[in-house]
Amino acid sequence: MVTEEKMRAVVAHGYGGPEVLGAVTVPLPEPGPGQVCIRVEAATVNPVDLVTRSGGLVGAGLMAAREQTGIGWDVAGVVDRLGTGVTAFAPGQRVIGLRDLLDVSLGAYAEYLVLDATAVAPAPADVSVAAAATLPLNGLTALQSLDLLGLAAGATVLVTGASGAVGGFAVELAVRRGLRVVAQAGPADEGFARSIGAEWVVGRDASDLAAEVRRLVPGGVDGALDTAGLGIRALAAVRGGGACATVVGGSAPLPLRGIRVHQQWIRADGAALAELAAMGLTLRVAGTLPLERAAEAHDRLAAGGIRGRLVLVP
Structure with missing residues (x-):
């Protein structure tokens, strides 16, 4: 008997305040053709995450309501597996990427994330993984x-x-x-x-x-x-x-x-992201927290006064 591999993720159960965020254990995602599975080392907390969690995007007609909503757009980590047809990346390579699909059940607040290869770029050199995660979105x-x-x-x-x-x-x-x-x-x-x-x-x-x-x-x-x-x-x-x-x-x-x-409506663009990663831009990390403290990160961001971004570390 083969045991299905699992991973941890934090999602929104319904919509509301930080209290709707909760940890789940789900099957490890599999990359399809043209996709990359990334082992997440850092996921940035952005204002759009708070709007998603609160139901603001549903109210604006940008996504459909669902019982479980994936949270998190930015990711930095290591390529774990490749889907068929992907030749631009290799397992073990450090990368960054952007999830721009809104209506999903799992986001970047997770141990693994599958993205289209066209949404992924090599990570910027000589910066921390937390800093790298603040760049994509x-x-x-x-x-x-x-x-x-x-x-x-x-x-x-x-x-x-x-x-x-x-x-x-x-x-x-x-x-x-x-x-x-x-x-x-x-x-x-x-x-x-x-x-x-x-x-x-x-x-x-x-x-x-x-x-x-x-x-x-x-x-x-x-x-x-x-x-x-x-x-x-x-x-x-x-x-x-x-x-x-x-x-x-x-x-x-x-x-x-x-x-x-x-x-301006954001779209994932791996080629442009690779150019940004090579520019040596100023990357600002306001702090890091474990994945399980995502609700605390949302509270801190909502309180204001933060310069840079808070980053979750699975």
Whole structure:
């Protein structure tokens, strides 16, 4: 008699507060054709995990309700097994990856995770596994948002929420593209924003964000990457005919003054993730916790004030 291999995972049983998170023991997942099974060494806790757990994504029509919902998008670990047809990776290789399917019963909060090979990339060199896990979702979100803006080198861009995980990557990537960055950040984070390349910093609590930005950049910036969900307040800082991209669902403003407005929806992209991993971006870990303390991690993230990301370690 063959004994079926099992693994531990943390999932949401129904929807609500952190108390709906619970550990389960389930069969070890098997990779199908074109897929990779990863032994998870680190899984990042992101704001979207809290929204998923609460039922916010169900309420927004982004996923169907289910009794058990998988939580967690980011993963860093080691290739355990390969599905047929996968030649880009090898067992034992350290990798990172992104799960972008919402409606699933198991996520990255687990000991093993199966992803399409096209969603996986070699892990960045010379960083901890926890730090590597913070890159996929937030790094790709920043990269894809900047692509939507389509700004040429020398253009100016406002990044709201520049001290956050997406905002920090956005500032660094914008500077690498030759853009001049106005970062929105609080007083305690001004030094960080400047250290990663922001030319100007405006206060997070500015009563009139657009006026502050236009004082620094007369006429307004060429584009805005709104990671803080400010909507029309960010758009008002953009010149007529410019561009604005938001990463917070439902916060995209109307395209006033001929401004191109984009709502960025993340997609897994292993090739782009490999490029990000090779860039040496600033990776920030706020702390690590065992997988079983996922509810505590959700509480800490919801309380605010965290810089970087909390990471679960199975």
